[in-house]
Amino acid sequence: MIGVLFPNASAEAGQYVLAALRRSVSATQAQSIARSMVRETSPDLLVAVDTPDGWSADLIAWLRARPRKLVVFGHMPVALADYLRYQAADLPAGLAAASRSAPAPSGEARESAAVVRYGALAQALGGAQWRRPFERFDFTDEWNNLGYGAIRCDGSIWSVREAVQVPAEAELAAVVVAGERQFSYAALWDAGASSVLWFNRAVGPCDSFEWRMVEQFVSGYRSDTLPCQPVLSELPWGYDAAITSRLDCDEDVESARPLWQAYQRMGVPFTLAVHTQYLSRAEHHGILRELLADRQQGAVLSHTATHAPNWGGSYDNAFAEGRQSAELLEAVTGVPVRYAVSPFHQSPPYAMQGLADGGYDGCIGGIIRNDPEFLTARGGALAGLPAGFVGHSQQCMLHGECMLNEGDRLAIFKQAFDYAYATNTLFGYLDHPFSERYAYGWKDEASRIDAHELFIAYIRSKTHKPLFLHEEAALDFLKYRSLTQIVEVDGAFRVVTPSSQTTPLTLGVEFRGALMQVEAGKALQ
Template sequence: MIGILSSNASAEAGHHVRAAVQRSVSATQVQAISRSLLRGMAPDIVVAVDAPDGWSADLIAWLCARPRKLVVFGNMPIALADYLRYQRGNPAADLAAASRSAPAPSGEARESTAVVLYGALAQTLGGQQWHRPFERFDFADEWNNLGFGAIRGDGSMWAVGQAVQVPAEDELAAIYLSGDRQFSYAALTDAGTSSVLWFNRPVGPCDSFEWRLVENFLSGYRGDKLPCQPVLSELPWGYDAAITSRLDCDEDVESARPLWQAYRRLGVPFTLAVHTQNLNRPNQHAILRELLDDRTQGAVLSHTATHAPNWGGTYDNALAEGMQSAALLEAATSVPVRYAVSPFHQSPPYAMRGLADAGFEGCVGGIIRNDPEFLTARGGALAGMPAGFVAHSQQCMLHGDCMLKDGDPLAIFKQAFDYAYATNTLFGYLDHPFSERYTYGWGDEAQRIDAHESFIAYIRSKARKPLFFHEEAALDFLKFRSLAQVVGDGREFRVLTPASSETLTSAASAAASMPLTLGVEFRGAHVQVQAGKSLQ
């Protein structure tokens, strides 16, 4: 069991952290705890979210009582900092400005002068010497194709916290401004018989591939001496990569046919997310029915009824957008629509509640520009959303506008997949069909197809056993994973899976009729989940 500890002042950050931890270890293994529980029956793994300085004594006493793991996000309480030999320093005066990036011109990327640089110690938790800008763009001031969210300098829960210097041997990462080191961003400290992982941000790295360090700390760090928590892998068992892609049909559907034919030649499943005003033209229907003739190779999702910004701006409008689009798509294809893609990737919380109430089972969206709570390192349930509704952040936009003019045009997309591959992350990318008005930066269809084929070839050259599956199958797997329950008392754990897994069959599996199954990481081992069987 993992306890999430936050005060009233940090309740919102604690809300998001709790959901992030649940996405990794299951909802049954996470509970919010009070400060008083530290003096009695607190779990042996605790995540403290922006804890007040006055809570230091309780945290130190809990940490010293027996071998334990503590994760601290945000404020490092002052006496606990002294105990760990962390020192407070002076914050950078221009951090707020340095945290922002200029918009990206076509064919180029831009990033903030404030960056997080990881050192060699990150390898201890399965990381690398990553370069992570506070903010970056690949298209205008909207998209970050590398997938992570923004670290702010504005004092919010998404911002870096205090200026702290940790002992050099404990530093996982530091903050740099224009190449000059400022202060520590993350640390790993062995304190007595216990260990502490710290990130200098109230929500930690919950919106980035860096979350992998948290998972590895929980599941296996010092596994022979410290408590560990099973982590459910985001990749289906037996695969070392999982990839899903789609076309968002904003203005046309039928023009997706040439790229679809290319994907069929490559044996890669194909997904269309349809803005249903396109259905006013009967010539846009045939490709949808043909695509769905083989449900293992093709899927259709809703891309709203009117493509309104922010789902129409209210819960009621989002509810109506979802219900209307689902009805129109089912009328055109005779197949129920269960998942949606956000217009402009804008995914405010009220819209997600509207979709859930409209009967949808999940949504794809997320961009660095807005709605930071939707940018999650792991797919699954969002904070405050009911079980059975899942979200997946997919910020990688394979557009001609985002192809680099200098060097390898696909370099950023390859880096995005590399991050996903290194951190066991389900990877999603998107494009759009051409319309009479707009070709999304592509010179012609041949150039676009060549880029897609080259990117898929790169993925296949990098991964030993990649799984390509369409968007519906990917979200079905995330939903299945989100409903799995890890149960146990800290010494012995079992994984209970949902009663039915019939929706998890994918033609991308080694055998078309073989359902995808879960993997679990625990004490350094990665094994297939056998429902109800104890983990060793």
């Protein structure tokens, strides 16, 4: 088990970290623990979230007791900092301005002057010499097509915590402003017989592909001498990539037909997320029924009843938006709707609770502009929501406005997929059908289809065995994964799959540096 330790003052960050860990190691293998457990028979893997200075002695004694792994997010208690030769100071005065990005013009990207830059040591945890701006945009000041959230400099849980210098040999990543190194962002120490991983943020990298390094630390780092915890792969067993895509039907449905036909030619499943206000026109019904005639290749999701910002601004409105949309879609297609896509990708917690209470199994959303808690590195259960309801962040918007004006027009989308591929992440992207009012930056249908075909060809060229899924199949797999439990009995780990859920896909599990197929109930070796 992984113990998650945080004081009451850090409870918000602690709950998000706990949920992020559970999305990786299952709900049974990450538990919030009291401070007293650090002094008693505590787990040998511990995650400490913004813990106070007064807890230093407990953590140092815990580290020295026997070979263990400690993850620290945010503040490093002062005596533990001394033990690790970690020196903290106040954040630079100009960092707040450097952390923000200008909006992106059409055909260009923009990013903050402040970036996180990883060094060669990241390879020890399955990482690379990545570069992550604090904030970046591909469309106005809303979308980051590379998928990660914003690192703030405002004292919030999404902010860098302090200006830190760590020994050069321990530094995983540094904060760089306009090309000049400022302070450390992440570090990895082998401290005596134990190891420590640290990120300069109370929530760690839970909103980014960088979370892969946390998984690698707990599942395989120093596996010959340190305890390890199995991690459930987000990719179905037997595939080296998983990809899902959709069209959000904000203003039209039937105009999706030419792109759907292109996807049929490519042999790629197709999904429509439907804003049901337009279903008052019968000409939009036929494509939905045709799409659902082959449930292996087509899916229909709710995109709300009225496309109201923030799901109407309240739990009650979100509940009503979800129910009305599901009822109308089922009346038109004869097929129940179990998943939703957030309007504008705005996914506040009250709206997710409204959907869960309204009978939905999950929701897709996530955008760098708002609701940072929904930008999750892994899909699955969300903090504060019941088991069986899942979220999936899909921030990659394949729009004409986001195609680069110069060079390889698809370069950003290729980079987004490359990050997902390198970190075993289920990758999702979206577009919209044309309407009489708006073409989403595309010159015409032919150029849009060409871009989609080129992107899928790139994905196929990069992978050995990719799995293309429609959104319902992808979310069904995430739900199945979220309800799977890893249990430890007498030092052996076993995976218990949910009897109430089925999927044609099989789970994989990473443990002690190996990726293996899940065999329900069988001990992992």
